[in-house]
Amino acid sequence: MFIHIGDEHVIQSKDVIGIIDYSLVTSSSINEEMLKELKEKQQVVVTDEELTKAVVITADKVFYSPLSVLTLKKRASMISTISRLEDYSEYGDEEER
Numbered sequence: 016m017f018i019h020i021g022d023e024h025v026i027q028s029k030d031v032i033g034i035i036d037y038s039l040v041t042s043s044s045i046n047e048e049m050l051k052e053l054k055e056k057q058q059v060v061v062t063d064e065e066l067t068k069a070v071v072i073t074a075d076k077v078f079y080s081p082l083s084v085l086t087l088k089k090r091a092s093m094i095s096t097i098s099r100l101e102d103y104s105e106y107g108d109e110e111e112r
Contacts, residue, residue, distance in 0.1 A: 018090050020071050021080040022062045028091055030073040036084050037067045053077055 016028045040046045050070075053059045060078045061067070067079040069087055080087065 018087070020078055020087060021082045024060065024062075024078055024080075026071070026073060026078070030075075031071060031091070032074060033072045034084050034087050035070045035072070037070055037079070040070050050077065 017025050018028050018031070019025050040050065050059060054061075058076050060076055062079065063081065064079060066081040068083045069080045071078040071080050071087065082090075
């Protein structure tokens with residue numbers, strides 16, 4: 016499944032390692048240093064840093080998202096719910112046979 020994380024970025028939900036509030040990331044010198052190094056390696060995707068509310072970490076890249084952590088969590092939960100519904104519908108099909 017996929018998650019729209021803001022702007023024109025869509026990532027696979029299975030690739031998400033973590034979602035962190037941007038204010039927490041910027042308040043830590045270690046996190047800022049890590050992001051600086053990743054930016055130098057061109058592994059950070061930033062569309063508008065002023066609008067950033069969350070940082071989405073995947074194995075390959077780090078995305079700055081204009082959506083809040085709560086919004087991203089809700090979107091990920093919806094995907095989980097949809098997946099479970101698909102599982103139930105498959106179970107229901109087998110039961111009818």
